[in-house]
Amino acid sequence: LDTAISLSGHIAYILRAMLTNLTIHDQSIKLPIFLPDATRGVIKSVDTTDLHQAGIEGVVVNTYHLLTEPGPSVLQRFGGIKPFMKWDGLVISDSGGFQVLSLLYQNKLQGDITADGVTFTRTFKGQRKKYKLTPEKSIQVQFAIGSDILICLDDCAPTTANQQQVMASVERTVAWAKRCKEEYERQIESRHLDDSAKPLLFAVIQGANDPSLREQCAKQLIEIGFDGYGFGGWPLDEHGKMNNEILKLTADLMPDDLPKYGLGIGNPHTIADCFQMGYTIFDTVLPTRDARHQRLYVFSKDPKQTDILYERPFYDFLHIGHEKYVRDTQPISQFCDCHTCQHYSRGYLHHLFKINDYLAGRLASIHNLRMYSMLLDQLRTYA
Structure with a gap:
Protein backbone atom coordinates (compact mmCIF):
# COMPACT_ATOMS: atom_id res chain seq x y z
CA LEU A 1 0.00 0.00 0.00
CA ASP A 2 1.16 3.53 -0.77
CA THR A 3 1.01 5.27 2.58
CA ALA A 4 2.29 8.28 4.43
CA ILE A 5 2.44 8.77 8.19
CA SER A 6 1.45 12.12 9.68
CA LEU A 7 3.05 13.76 12.71
CA SER A 8 0.15 12.45 14.81
CA GLY A 9 1.01 8.89 13.78
CA HIS A 10 -2.11 8.45 11.64
CA ILE A 11 -1.53 6.35 8.52
CA ALA A 12 -2.82 8.12 5.42
CA TYR A 13 -2.83 7.02 1.81
CA ILE A 14 -1.17 8.90 -1.03
CA LEU A 15 -3.97 10.25 -3.20
CA ARG A 16 -4.24 8.89 -6.72
CA ALA A 17 -5.96 10.61 -9.59
CA MET A 18 -9.71 10.28 -9.14
CA LEU A 19 -12.97 11.45 -10.63
CA THR A 20 -14.08 14.88 -9.44
CA ASN A 21 -17.37 14.93 -11.36
CA LEU A 22 -20.01 12.43 -12.40
CA THR A 23 -22.38 13.23 -15.26
CA ILE A 24 -25.93 11.85 -15.03
CA HIS A 25 -28.82 13.04 -17.20
CA ASP A 26 -26.63 15.90 -18.49
CA GLN A 27 -26.13 17.06 -14.89
CA SER A 28 -22.68 17.24 -13.31
CA ILE A 29 -22.42 15.83 -9.78
CA LYS A 30 -19.40 16.89 -7.73
CA LEU A 31 -17.35 14.09 -6.20
CA PRO A 32 -16.77 12.93 -3.54
CA ILE A 33 -20.38 12.86 -2.38
CA PHE A 34 -22.18 11.60 0.71
CA LEU A 35 -25.77 10.35 0.52
CA PRO A 36 -27.83 9.64 3.65
CA ASP A 37 -30.08 6.58 3.60
CA ALA A 38 -33.70 7.40 2.80
CA THR A 39 -34.47 3.69 3.05
CA ARG A 40 -38.24 3.84 2.52
CA GLY A 41 -38.25 7.11 0.60
CA VAL A 42 -37.82 9.23 3.72
CA ILE A 43 -35.05 10.21 6.08
CA LYS A 44 -36.57 10.00 9.54
CA SER A 45 -37.49 13.35 11.10
CA VAL A 46 -36.46 15.57 8.17
CA ASP A 47 -38.02 16.63 4.87
CA THR A 48 -36.38 17.39 1.54
CA THR A 49 -36.17 21.12 2.27
CA ASP A 50 -34.15 20.29 5.39
CA LEU A 51 -31.86 18.11 3.27
CA HIS A 52 -31.18 20.87 0.76
CA GLN A 53 -30.47 23.39 3.51
CA ALA A 54 -28.06 20.94 5.14
CA GLY A 55 -26.08 20.71 1.91
CA ILE A 56 -27.22 17.19 1.04
CA VAL A 285 -27.43 5.74 8.32
CA LEU A 286 -25.01 6.88 11.03
CA PRO A 287 -25.54 10.67 11.16
CA THR A 288 -29.32 10.47 11.39
CA ARG A 289 -29.39 7.38 13.62
CA ASP A 290 -26.87 8.94 15.99
CA ALA A 291 -28.84 12.20 15.96
CA ARG A 292 -31.97 10.41 17.14
CA HIS A 293 -29.88 8.82 19.91
CA GLN A 294 -28.60 12.21 21.08
CA ARG A 295 -25.10 11.78 19.61
CA LEU A 296 -24.09 14.94 17.79
CA TYR A 297 -20.97 15.31 15.63
CA VAL A 298 -18.79 18.34 16.37
CA PHE A 299 -15.61 19.37 14.56
CA SER A 300 -12.67 19.75 16.95
CA LYS A 301 -11.72 22.99 15.22
CA ASP A 302 -12.67 24.98 12.13
CA PRO A 303 -12.81 22.34 9.34
CA LYS A 304 -11.43 24.88 6.86
CA GLN A 305 -8.28 24.99 8.98
CA THR A 306 -8.12 21.23 9.51
CA ASP A 307 -6.06 18.79 7.47
CA ILE A 308 -8.85 16.22 7.21
CA LEU A 309 -6.54 13.64 5.64
CA TYR A 310 -3.95 13.62 8.39
CA GLU A 311 -5.39 14.98 11.65
CA ARG A 312 -7.05 12.47 13.98
CA PRO A 313 -9.37 12.96 15.66
CA PHE A 314 -10.86 15.88 13.77
CA TYR A 315 -14.29 15.54 15.40
CA ASP A 316 -15.89 14.42 18.62
CA PHE A 317 -19.34 13.47 19.92
CA LEU A 318 -21.48 15.82 21.95
CA HIS A 319 -23.95 13.78 23.99
CA ILE A 320 -26.76 16.32 24.20
CA GLY A 321 -28.75 14.31 26.77
CA HIS A 322 -26.11 14.94 29.44
CA GLU A 323 -27.26 17.11 32.33
CA LYS A 324 -24.36 19.53 31.85
CA TYR A 325 -26.18 20.98 28.82
CA VAL A 326 -29.34 22.00 30.69
CA ARG A 327 -28.28 25.66 30.92
CA ASP A 328 -25.84 25.74 28.01
CA THR A 329 -26.61 28.76 25.81
CA GLN A 330 -24.08 27.87 23.09
CA PRO A 331 -24.98 26.36 19.71
CA ILE A 332 -24.05 22.72 19.16
CA SER A 333 -20.94 23.81 17.26
CA GLN A 334 -19.37 27.21 16.71
CA PHE A 335 -18.06 25.94 13.36
CA CYS A 336 -21.44 24.88 11.97
CA ASP A 337 -23.77 27.03 9.85
CA CYS A 338 -26.76 24.67 9.91
CA HIS A 339 -30.30 25.79 10.73
CA THR A 340 -30.07 24.25 14.19
CA CYS A 341 -26.80 25.91 15.17
CA GLN A 342 -27.90 29.27 13.78
CA HIS A 343 -31.17 29.34 15.73
CA TYR A 344 -31.09 27.06 18.79
CA SER A 345 -28.97 26.40 21.87
CA ARG A 346 -27.65 23.19 23.35
CA GLY A 347 -29.91 23.81 26.33
CA TYR A 348 -33.02 23.97 24.16
CA LEU A 349 -32.13 20.80 22.25
CA HIS A 350 -31.44 19.04 25.56
CA HIS A 351 -34.91 20.13 26.69
CA LEU A 352 -36.57 18.82 23.51
CA PHE A 353 -34.99 15.39 23.94
CA LYS A 354 -35.92 15.32 27.61
CA ILE A 355 -39.62 15.87 26.82
CA ASN A 356 -39.43 13.48 23.83
CA ASP A 357 -40.58 16.10 21.35
CA TYR A 358 -40.45 15.28 17.63
CA LEU A 359 -38.53 18.49 16.94
CA ALA A 360 -35.49 17.12 18.80
CA GLY A 361 -34.82 14.44 16.18
CA ARG A 362 -35.28 16.89 13.33
CA LEU A 363 -32.93 19.56 14.70
CA ALA A 364 -30.29 17.00 15.69
CA SER A 365 -30.49 15.27 12.28
CA ILE A 366 -30.14 18.57 10.43
CA HIS A 367 -26.96 19.32 12.36
CA ASN A 368 -25.35 15.89 11.85
CA LEU A 369 -26.18 15.91 8.14
CA ARG A 370 -24.64 19.35 7.77
CA MET A 371 -21.51 18.15 9.54
CA TYR A 372 -21.21 15.37 6.95
CA SER A 373 -21.77 17.75 4.02
CA MET A 374 -19.12 20.11 5.46
CA LEU A 375 -16.74 17.15 5.69
CA LEU A 376 -17.33 16.34 2.03
CA ASP A 377 -16.83 20.00 1.10
CA GLN A 378 -13.39 19.80 2.67
CA LEU A 379 -12.53 16.49 0.99
CA ARG A 380 -13.39 18.04 -2.38
CA THR A 381 -10.58 20.54 -1.89
CA TYR A 382 -8.12 17.62 -2.10
CA ALA A 383 -9.64 16.01 -5.20
Whole structure:
Protein backbone atom coordinates (compact mmCIF):
# COMPACT_ATOMS: atom_id res chain seq x y z
CA LEU A 1 0.00 0.00 0.00
CA ASP A 2 1.16 3.53 -0.77
CA THR A 3 1.01 5.27 2.58
CA ALA A 4 2.29 8.28 4.43
CA ILE A 5 2.44 8.77 8.19
CA SER A 6 1.45 12.12 9.68
CA LEU A 7 3.05 13.76 12.71
CA SER A 8 0.15 12.45 14.81
CA GLY A 9 1.01 8.89 13.78
CA HIS A 10 -2.11 8.45 11.64
CA ILE A 11 -1.53 6.35 8.52
CA ALA A 12 -2.82 8.12 5.42
CA TYR A 13 -2.83 7.02 1.81
CA ILE A 14 -1.17 8.90 -1.03
CA LEU A 15 -3.97 10.25 -3.20
CA ARG A 16 -4.24 8.89 -6.72
CA ALA A 17 -5.96 10.61 -9.59
CA MET A 18 -9.71 10.28 -9.14
CA LEU A 19 -12.97 11.45 -10.63
CA THR A 20 -14.08 14.88 -9.44
CA ASN A 21 -17.37 14.93 -11.36
CA LEU A 22 -20.01 12.43 -12.40
CA THR A 23 -22.38 13.23 -15.26
CA ILE A 24 -25.93 11.85 -15.03
CA HIS A 25 -28.82 13.04 -17.20
CA ASP A 26 -26.63 15.90 -18.49
CA GLN A 27 -26.13 17.06 -14.89
CA SER A 28 -22.68 17.24 -13.31
CA ILE A 29 -22.42 15.83 -9.78
CA LYS A 30 -19.40 16.89 -7.73
CA LEU A 31 -17.35 14.09 -6.20
CA PRO A 32 -16.77 12.93 -3.54
CA ILE A 33 -20.38 12.86 -2.38
CA PHE A 34 -22.18 11.60 0.71
CA LEU A 35 -25.77 10.35 0.52
CA PRO A 36 -27.83 9.64 3.65
CA ASP A 37 -30.08 6.58 3.60
CA ALA A 38 -33.70 7.40 2.80
CA THR A 39 -34.47 3.69 3.05
CA ARG A 40 -38.24 3.84 2.52
CA GLY A 41 -38.25 7.11 0.60
CA VAL A 42 -37.82 9.23 3.72
CA ILE A 43 -35.05 10.21 6.08
CA LYS A 44 -36.57 10.00 9.54
CA SER A 45 -37.49 13.35 11.10
CA VAL A 46 -36.46 15.57 8.17
CA ASP A 47 -38.02 16.63 4.87
CA THR A 48 -36.38 17.39 1.54
CA THR A 49 -36.17 21.12 2.27
CA ASP A 50 -34.15 20.29 5.39
CA LEU A 51 -31.86 18.11 3.27
CA HIS A 52 -31.18 20.87 0.76
CA GLN A 53 -30.47 23.39 3.51
CA ALA A 54 -28.06 20.94 5.14
CA GLY A 55 -26.08 20.71 1.91
CA ILE A 56 -27.22 17.19 1.04
CA GLU A 57 -27.19 16.54 -2.71
CA GLY A 58 -28.39 12.95 -2.93
CA VAL A 59 -30.07 10.07 -1.08
CA VAL A 60 -30.03 6.28 -1.19
CA VAL A 61 -33.31 4.35 -1.26
CA ASN A 62 -33.83 0.65 -0.71
CA THR A 63 -35.29 -1.58 -3.42
CA TYR A 64 -36.36 -4.31 -0.97
CA HIS A 65 -38.36 -1.93 1.22
CA LEU A 66 -39.91 -0.02 -1.69
CA LEU A 67 -40.82 -3.30 -3.40
CA THR A 68 -42.86 -4.31 -0.36
CA GLU A 69 -44.23 -0.87 0.57
CA PRO A 70 -45.63 1.10 -1.24
CA GLY A 71 -44.81 -1.14 -4.23
CA PRO A 72 -43.66 -0.42 -7.81
CA SER A 73 -47.16 0.35 -9.13
CA VAL A 74 -47.65 3.17 -6.62
CA LEU A 75 -44.26 4.67 -7.45
CA GLN A 76 -45.03 4.52 -11.18
CA ARG A 77 -48.34 6.30 -10.54
CA PHE A 78 -46.38 9.23 -9.09
CA GLY A 79 -43.71 9.15 -11.79
CA GLY A 80 -41.02 7.63 -9.57
CA ILE A 81 -39.49 8.25 -6.18
CA LYS A 82 -38.41 11.83 -6.90
CA PRO A 83 -41.91 13.26 -7.47
CA PHE A 84 -43.24 10.96 -4.74
CA MET A 85 -40.95 12.42 -2.05
CA LYS A 86 -40.54 15.85 -3.70
CA TRP A 87 -36.79 15.46 -4.15
CA ASP A 88 -34.84 16.86 -7.10
CA GLY A 89 -31.37 15.68 -6.12
CA LEU A 90 -29.44 12.51 -6.91
CA VAL A 91 -31.06 9.16 -6.06
CA ILE A 92 -29.23 5.85 -5.81
CA SER A 93 -31.28 2.69 -5.33
CA ASP A 94 -29.50 -0.28 -3.84
CA SER A 95 -30.55 -3.67 -5.14
CA GLY A 96 -32.23 -4.88 -1.96
CA GLY A 97 -29.99 -7.92 -1.87
CA PHE A 98 -27.97 -6.90 1.18
CA GLN A 99 -31.10 -6.39 3.30
CA VAL A 100 -32.89 -9.55 2.16
CA LEU A 101 -29.86 -11.82 2.36
CA SER A 102 -28.76 -10.41 5.72
CA LEU A 103 -32.20 -11.12 7.17
CA LEU A 104 -32.24 -14.61 5.67
CA TYR A 105 -28.76 -15.44 6.96
CA GLN A 106 -29.81 -14.25 10.43
CA ASN A 107 -33.04 -16.28 10.23
CA LYS A 108 -35.06 -13.10 10.71
CA LEU A 109 -36.85 -13.69 7.40
CA GLN A 110 -38.27 -16.87 5.89
CA GLY A 111 -37.07 -17.66 2.40
CA ASP A 112 -34.57 -19.34 0.09
CA ILE A 113 -31.52 -18.32 -1.92
CA THR A 114 -31.01 -20.08 -5.25
CA ALA A 115 -29.14 -19.43 -8.48
CA ASP A 116 -32.31 -17.83 -9.84
CA GLY A 117 -32.69 -15.29 -7.03
CA VAL A 118 -34.16 -14.87 -3.58
CA THR A 119 -37.66 -15.77 -2.41
CA PHE A 120 -38.93 -14.55 0.93
CA THR A 121 -42.13 -14.16 2.90
CA ARG A 122 -42.87 -10.93 4.71
CA THR A 123 -45.63 -10.18 7.17
CA PHE A 124 -46.96 -6.64 6.98
CA LYS A 125 -49.95 -5.39 8.94
CA GLY A 126 -50.92 -8.96 9.76
CA GLN A 127 -50.80 -10.17 6.15
CA ARG A 128 -48.21 -12.63 4.88
CA LYS A 129 -47.04 -12.12 1.33
CA LYS A 130 -44.47 -14.01 -0.71
CA TYR A 131 -41.94 -12.12 -2.85
CA LYS A 132 -39.33 -13.20 -5.35
CA LEU A 133 -36.33 -10.96 -5.98
CA THR A 134 -34.34 -11.96 -9.04
CA PRO A 135 -31.70 -9.89 -10.84
CA GLU A 136 -34.31 -9.04 -13.46
CA LYS A 137 -36.94 -8.10 -10.88
CA SER A 138 -34.47 -5.93 -8.97
CA ILE A 139 -33.66 -3.93 -12.11
CA GLN A 140 -37.35 -3.64 -13.06
CA VAL A 141 -38.22 -2.29 -9.62
CA GLN A 142 -35.30 0.14 -9.72
CA PHE A 143 -36.53 1.50 -13.05
CA ALA A 144 -39.97 1.93 -11.45
CA ILE A 145 -38.27 3.78 -8.60
CA GLY A 146 -36.76 6.09 -11.19
CA SER A 147 -33.33 6.34 -9.57
CA ASP A 148 -30.27 7.88 -11.22
CA ILE A 149 -27.91 5.06 -10.27
CA LEU A 150 -29.02 1.42 -10.11
CA ILE A 151 -27.11 -1.27 -8.20
CA CYS A 152 -26.86 -4.87 -9.38
CA LEU A 153 -28.29 -7.57 -7.14
CA ASP A 154 -25.38 -9.20 -5.32
CA ASP A 155 -24.85 -11.95 -2.77
CA CYS A 156 -23.24 -10.62 0.41
CA ALA A 157 -21.89 -13.60 2.33
CA PRO A 158 -22.35 -13.48 6.12
CA THR A 159 -19.34 -12.80 8.33
CA THR A 160 -19.49 -16.44 9.48
CA ALA A 161 -19.14 -17.79 5.92
CA ASN A 162 -16.40 -20.32 5.17
CA GLN A 163 -14.19 -20.26 2.07
CA GLN A 164 -16.56 -22.39 0.01
CA GLN A 165 -19.53 -20.17 0.87
CA VAL A 166 -17.60 -17.02 -0.04
CA MET A 167 -16.61 -18.57 -3.38
CA ALA A 168 -20.27 -19.38 -4.07
CA SER A 169 -21.18 -15.81 -3.12
CA VAL A 170 -18.70 -14.42 -5.66
CA GLU A 171 -19.91 -16.75 -8.42
CA ARG A 172 -23.53 -15.81 -7.73
CA THR A 173 -22.70 -12.10 -7.60
CA VAL A 174 -21.04 -12.23 -11.04
CA ALA A 175 -23.83 -14.34 -12.58
CA TRP A 176 -26.50 -12.03 -11.17
CA ALA A 177 -24.60 -8.93 -12.34
CA LYS A 178 -24.56 -10.27 -15.90
CA ARG A 179 -28.32 -10.86 -15.79
CA CYS A 180 -28.84 -7.41 -14.26
CA LYS A 181 -27.00 -5.79 -17.15
CA GLU A 182 -29.00 -7.76 -19.70
CA GLU A 183 -32.27 -6.65 -18.06
CA TYR A 184 -30.95 -3.09 -17.79
CA GLU A 185 -30.27 -3.03 -21.53
CA ARG A 186 -33.74 -4.46 -22.24
CA GLN A 187 -35.31 -1.69 -20.15
CA ILE A 188 -33.24 0.98 -21.92
CA GLU A 189 -34.37 -0.31 -25.30
CA SER A 190 -38.05 -0.77 -24.41
CA ARG A 191 -38.23 2.71 -22.84
CA HIS A 192 -36.35 4.28 -25.78
CA LEU A 193 -33.87 6.02 -23.47
CA ASP A 194 -30.89 7.78 -25.02
CA ASP A 195 -27.57 8.34 -23.26
CA SER A 196 -28.75 11.58 -21.64
CA ALA A 197 -31.90 9.95 -20.20
CA LYS A 198 -30.73 6.54 -19.05
CA PRO A 199 -29.62 5.84 -15.47
CA LEU A 200 -26.21 4.41 -14.61
CA LEU A 201 -25.66 0.81 -13.52
CA PHE A 202 -23.11 -0.11 -10.84
CA ALA A 203 -21.86 -3.57 -9.87
CA VAL A 204 -20.72 -4.65 -6.40
CA ILE A 205 -17.42 -6.44 -5.74
CA GLN A 206 -17.71 -9.26 -3.21
CA GLY A 207 -15.15 -11.69 -1.82
CA ALA A 208 -15.21 -11.06 1.94
CA ASN A 209 -11.65 -10.73 3.32
CA ASP A 210 -10.06 -12.93 0.66
CA PRO A 211 -7.85 -10.85 -1.69
CA SER A 212 -7.83 -13.50 -4.45
CA LEU A 213 -11.63 -13.75 -4.49
CA ARG A 214 -11.95 -9.95 -4.48
CA GLU A 215 -9.62 -9.87 -7.49
CA GLN A 216 -11.54 -12.63 -9.25
CA CYS A 217 -14.88 -10.89 -8.67
CA ALA A 218 -13.58 -7.51 -9.83
CA LYS A 219 -11.97 -8.92 -12.96
CA GLN A 220 -15.12 -10.75 -14.05
CA LEU A 221 -17.39 -7.76 -13.35
CA ILE A 222 -15.10 -5.41 -15.26
CA GLU A 223 -15.21 -7.81 -18.23
CA ILE A 224 -19.01 -7.47 -18.25
CA GLY A 225 -18.66 -3.68 -18.02
CA PHE A 226 -20.49 -1.26 -15.74
CA ASP A 227 -20.70 2.49 -15.12
CA GLY A 228 -19.19 2.22 -11.64
CA TYR A 229 -18.21 -0.29 -8.99
CA GLY A 230 -18.82 -0.64 -5.27
CA PHE A 231 -17.24 -2.29 -2.26
CA GLY A 232 -19.58 -5.05 -1.13
CA GLY A 233 -19.71 -6.94 2.12
CA TRP A 234 -18.65 -6.11 5.64
CA PRO A 235 -15.63 -3.77 5.76
CA LEU A 236 -14.58 -5.13 9.16
CA ASP A 237 -11.89 -7.62 10.14
CA GLU A 238 -12.21 -10.40 12.70
CA HIS A 239 -11.52 -7.90 15.48
CA GLY A 240 -14.34 -5.57 14.45
CA LYS A 241 -11.98 -2.92 13.07
CA MET A 242 -12.07 -1.43 9.58
CA ASN A 243 -10.20 -3.76 7.23
CA ASN A 244 -8.20 -1.08 5.46
CA GLU A 245 -6.16 -3.59 3.52
CA ILE A 246 -9.23 -5.14 1.85
CA LEU A 247 -10.87 -1.73 1.36
CA LYS A 248 -7.73 -0.38 -0.34
CA LEU A 249 -7.23 -3.53 -2.41
CA THR A 250 -10.81 -3.43 -3.66
CA ALA A 251 -10.55 0.27 -4.55
CA ASP A 252 -7.35 -0.42 -6.49
CA LEU A 253 -9.11 -3.19 -8.45
CA MET A 254 -11.72 -0.70 -9.72
CA PRO A 255 -11.05 1.37 -12.86
CA ASP A 256 -9.74 4.83 -11.93
CA ASP A 257 -11.87 6.54 -14.58
CA LEU A 258 -15.13 5.32 -13.02
CA PRO A 259 -16.87 6.08 -9.70
CA LYS A 260 -15.83 3.99 -6.70
CA TYR A 261 -18.67 3.49 -4.22
CA GLY A 262 -18.06 2.57 -0.57
CA LEU A 263 -21.46 1.10 0.24
CA GLY A 264 -22.46 1.63 3.86
CA ILE A 265 -19.30 3.61 4.72
CA GLY A 266 -19.23 5.14 7.29
CA ASN A 267 -18.23 7.43 10.16
CA PRO A 268 -16.38 10.69 9.36
CA HIS A 269 -12.88 9.29 9.96
CA THR A 270 -13.62 6.21 7.85
CA ILE A 271 -14.99 8.34 5.01
CA ALA A 272 -11.83 10.46 5.05
CA ASP A 273 -9.66 7.32 5.04
CA CYS A 274 -11.62 5.66 2.23
CA PHE A 275 -11.56 8.85 0.18
CA GLN A 276 -7.76 8.62 0.25
CA MET A 277 -8.05 5.04 -1.01
CA GLY A 278 -9.99 6.29 -4.03
CA TYR A 279 -13.65 5.96 -3.01
CA THR A 280 -15.80 8.90 -4.07
CA ILE A 281 -19.37 7.88 -3.15
CA PHE A 282 -20.49 7.13 0.40
CA ASP A 283 -23.74 6.35 2.20
CA THR A 284 -24.62 5.50 5.78
CA VAL A 285 -27.43 5.74 8.32
CA LEU A 286 -25.01 6.88 11.03
CA PRO A 287 -25.54 10.67 11.16
CA THR A 288 -29.32 10.47 11.39
CA ARG A 289 -29.39 7.38 13.62
CA ASP A 290 -26.87 8.94 15.99
CA ALA A 291 -28.84 12.20 15.96
CA ARG A 292 -31.97 10.41 17.14
CA HIS A 293 -29.88 8.82 19.91
CA GLN A 294 -28.60 12.21 21.08
CA ARG A 295 -25.10 11.78 19.61
CA LEU A 296 -24.09 14.94 17.79
CA TYR A 297 -20.97 15.31 15.63
CA VAL A 298 -18.79 18.34 16.37
CA PHE A 299 -15.61 19.37 14.56
CA SER A 300 -12.67 19.75 16.95
CA LYS A 301 -11.72 22.99 15.22
CA ASP A 302 -12.67 24.98 12.13
CA PRO A 303 -12.81 22.34 9.34
CA LYS A 304 -11.43 24.88 6.86
CA GLN A 305 -8.28 24.99 8.98
CA THR A 306 -8.12 21.23 9.51
CA ASP A 307 -6.06 18.79 7.47
CA ILE A 308 -8.85 16.22 7.21
CA LEU A 309 -6.54 13.64 5.64
CA TYR A 310 -3.95 13.62 8.39
CA GLU A 311 -5.39 14.98 11.65
CA ARG A 312 -7.05 12.47 13.98
CA PRO A 313 -9.37 12.96 15.66
CA PHE A 314 -10.86 15.88 13.77
CA TYR A 315 -14.29 15.54 15.40
CA ASP A 316 -15.89 14.42 18.62
CA PHE A 317 -19.34 13.47 19.92
CA LEU A 318 -21.48 15.82 21.95
CA HIS A 319 -23.95 13.78 23.99
CA ILE A 320 -26.76 16.32 24.20
CA GLY A 321 -28.75 14.31 26.77
CA HIS A 322 -26.11 14.94 29.44
CA GLU A 323 -27.26 17.11 32.33
CA LYS A 324 -24.36 19.53 31.85
CA TYR A 325 -26.18 20.98 28.82
CA VAL A 326 -29.34 22.00 30.69
CA ARG A 327 -28.28 25.66 30.92
CA ASP A 328 -25.84 25.74 28.01
CA THR A 329 -26.61 28.76 25.81
CA GLN A 330 -24.08 27.87 23.09
CA PRO A 331 -24.98 26.36 19.71
CA ILE A 332 -24.05 22.72 19.16
CA SER A 333 -20.94 23.81 17.26
CA GLN A 334 -19.37 27.21 16.71
CA PHE A 335 -18.06 25.94 13.36
CA CYS A 336 -21.44 24.88 11.97
CA ASP A 337 -23.77 27.03 9.85
CA CYS A 338 -26.76 24.67 9.91
CA HIS A 339 -30.30 25.79 10.73
CA THR A 340 -30.07 24.25 14.19
CA CYS A 341 -26.80 25.91 15.17
CA GLN A 342 -27.90 29.27 13.78
CA HIS A 343 -31.17 29.34 15.73
CA TYR A 344 -31.09 27.06 18.79
CA SER A 345 -28.97 26.40 21.87
CA ARG A 346 -27.65 23.19 23.35
CA GLY A 347 -29.91 23.81 26.33
CA TYR A 348 -33.02 23.97 24.16
CA LEU A 349 -32.13 20.80 22.25
CA HIS A 350 -31.44 19.04 25.56
CA HIS A 351 -34.91 20.13 26.69
CA LEU A 352 -36.57 18.82 23.51
CA PHE A 353 -34.99 15.39 23.94
CA LYS A 354 -35.92 15.32 27.61
CA ILE A 355 -39.62 15.87 26.82
CA ASN A 356 -39.43 13.48 23.83
CA ASP A 357 -40.58 16.10 21.35
CA TYR A 358 -40.45 15.28 17.63
CA LEU A 359 -38.53 18.49 16.94
CA ALA A 360 -35.49 17.12 18.80
CA GLY A 361 -34.82 14.44 16.18
CA ARG A 362 -35.28 16.89 13.33
CA LEU A 363 -32.93 19.56 14.70
CA ALA A 364 -30.29 17.00 15.69
CA SER A 365 -30.49 15.27 12.28
CA ILE A 366 -30.14 18.57 10.43
CA HIS A 367 -26.96 19.32 12.36
CA ASN A 368 -25.35 15.89 11.85
CA LEU A 369 -26.18 15.91 8.14
CA ARG A 370 -24.64 19.35 7.77
CA MET A 371 -21.51 18.15 9.54
CA TYR A 372 -21.21 15.37 6.95
CA SER A 373 -21.77 17.75 4.02
CA MET A 374 -19.12 20.11 5.46
CA LEU A 375 -16.74 17.15 5.69
CA LEU A 376 -17.33 16.34 2.03
CA ASP A 377 -16.83 20.00 1.10
CA GLN A 378 -13.39 19.80 2.67
CA LEU A 379 -12.53 16.49 0.99
CA ARG A 380 -13.39 18.04 -2.38
CA THR A 381 -10.58 20.54 -1.89
CA TYR A 382 -8.12 17.62 -2.10
CA ALA A 383 -9.64 16.01 -5.20
